[in-house]
Amino acid sequence: MKVKICGLRQVQEIQLAEQLGVDAIGLVLYPKSKRALTLAQAKRLRAAIPDTMQCIVLLVNPSVEEVNIVIAELKPSAIQFHGDETGEFCEQFQYPYWRAVRVGAENLTTTEEIQAYIQQYPHSEQFLFDAYSSEYGGAGIRFNLDILKGLDLPLERMIIAGGIHEGNVGELLDHYAFIDLSSGVEEIPGVKSLEKMERFMQKVHKKSTKKNIY
Numbered sequence: 001m002k003v004k005i006c007g008l009r010q011v012q013e014i015q016l017a018e019q020l021g022v023d024a025i026g027l028v029l030y031p032k033s034k035r036a037l038t039l040a041q042a043k044r045l046r047a048a049i050p051d052t053m054q055c056i057v058l059l060v061n062p063s064v065e066e067v068n069i070v071i072a073e074l075k076p077s078a079i080q081f082h083g084d085e086t087g088e089f090c091e092q093f094q095y096p097y098w099r100a101v102r103v104g105a106e107n108l109t110t111t112e113e114i115q116a117y118i119q120q121y122p123h124s125e126q127f128l129f130d131a132y133s134s135e136y137g138g139a140g141i142r143f144n145l146d147i148l149k150g151l152d153l154p155l156e157r158m159i160i161a162g163g164i165h166e167g168n169v170g171e172l173l174d175h176y177a178f179i180d181l182s183s184g185v186e187e188i189p190g191v192k193s194l195e196k197m198e199r200f201m202q203k204v205h206k207k208s209t210k211k212n213i214y
């Protein structure tokens with residue numbers, strides 16, 4: 001099971017994430033988010049992310065110029081488009097990207113609608129399934145995962161997000177390859193809890209170890 005933690009804002013959090021075996025870090029460059037970073041802050045954090053972890057930069061409805069600046073200045077492992085960007089928009093950069101799928105948004109309420117949507121993003125490395133919220137992301141809202149059953153999409157291209165925390169991650173461990181969370185390891189919105197990060201990753205590893213033993 002791979003884990004991405006999103007919305008980190010301190011070098012110390014990145015260092016802890018590395019020690020805990022987190023696979024990917026999400027840096028939020030959406031100014032309206034409580035976890036928003038300026039480009040200068042993001043550059044500082046980017047420099048602290050080792051090659052063993054993926055650096056994912058989150059954007060919401062950016063301009064072409066903004067995307068080109070992010071690519072040039074931050075060289076992320078991939079860009080996570082979390083807004084209403086079209087397939088044509090995301091594909092034009094010929095740069096690795098992840099498409100967030102906001103389940104429950106207009107035209108994303110059935111398996112068939114989601115299937116039609118993901119087909120518009122043929123080169124998306126990953127599809128990150130999150131619950132619809134007017135804030136776009138990081139809202140701690142779960143969605144009914146049954147809607148993903150029957151999707152023609154390999155498990156390796158699927159990331160499950162939305163309201164995941166130490167109390168419910170156990171339900172996901174045996175079923176999915178990659179999960180993402182943000183508010184589930186926070187003290188208050190925008191402030192990560194080092195203790196919650198530790199406890200969360202302990203749960204992930206404990207279950208994985210058990211699986212290996214038995």
Ligand SMILES: O=C(O)c1ccccc1NCC(=O)[C@H](O)[C@H](O)COP(=O)(O)O
Pocket residue numbers: 005006007026028030033034035058060082130135136137138139140141161162163164180181182183184
């Ligand atoms: O985290 C944000 O503030 C955010 C704002 C705007 C767009 C996306 C955002 N986060 C994207 C993520 O990948 C979050 O981890 C994802 O939405 C899950 O968040 P949560 O439900 O809080 O675990």
